[in-house]
């Protein structure tokens with residue numbers, strides 16, 4: 001599996017940095033964002049290191065998007081959210097700050113909930 005010893009999300013995958021995990025399988029990990037935009041803000045990542053969408057093998061995207069709806073439903077129910085945004089920043093210009101591919105799941109609670 002591709003891994004980058006300088007990557008913060010690879011360190012989370014390896015258990016070197018703690019994270020509040022909400023889902024895990026052989027290929028995918030989901031955990032709560034360290035600075036939640038709204039309550040329950042979750043990041044879904046491939047366990048293998050791929051920089052961004054442009055670098056993501058088809059198999060990885062299949063694994064991720066096979067579980068995203070399940071995780072989204074679980075978040076919606078757990079946090080009693082009204083809705084949920086999926087956000088994916090690719091490249092510095094697009095706002096990406098951690099260069100290990102990740103999908104943001106941002107639960108929504110209504111106007112003034114902190115996002116949008």
Ligand code: 5GP
Nearest residue numbers: 008019031032033034035089095096097098
């Ligand atoms: P980006 O801006 O690359 O789309 O999103 C990176 C996200 O990673 C940010 O929302 C940031 O809060 C989150 N993040 C950065 N470092 C850590 C960390 O060490 N642990 C967790 N759980 N989230 C992190």
Ligand code: ZN
Nearest residue numbers: 007010049100
């Ligand atoms: Zn990584």
